[in-house]
Amino acid sequence: MATQATARHGISFLRFAIAVQTLTIFLQAVSAGLLLTASYGETLHSVGARVMYGASMLYVLAAILAWKPGGGSTRPIWQATGFLVLASVQVVLGIAHVPSVHLPLGVAMFGLSVLALSRR
Secondary structure, eight states: OHHHHHHHHHHHHHHHHHHHHHHHHHHHHHHHHHHHHOTTHHHHHHHHHHHHHHHHHHHHHHHHHHHHHHTOOSHHHHHHHHHHHHHHHHHHHHHTTOHHHHHHHHHHHHHHHHHHHHHO
16 A cells, blocks of 8 residues: 555656646747847746756656656656756757757657656
8 A cells, every 4th residue: 555655656746747847848938939039038048948957857856766666667767868868958959059959859848748748
């Protein structure tokens, strides 16, 4: 019984982490629009990038915690690690000012994050 409660708690934390990641990616799209129209857009987008990266790290941590107690599949860990890699690429592309790849990758990340959230 305790294992089921622990597993449910781990899954709920994992779902929460994916939801936070999805929200931060969406807010990055909003701040990208502000980047084009407002003087504070660049600052907001830069801060948002750090928050989004932290949310991706939280997703990895949540996936590890959800796996360890139940000894289940490592698939969520691989998926979370993949998001962290994509987030790293996004940060590098943003710093390098490569919008032709940065923007489509951001859209893909949002779609993948929504998909991951819908599967949890």
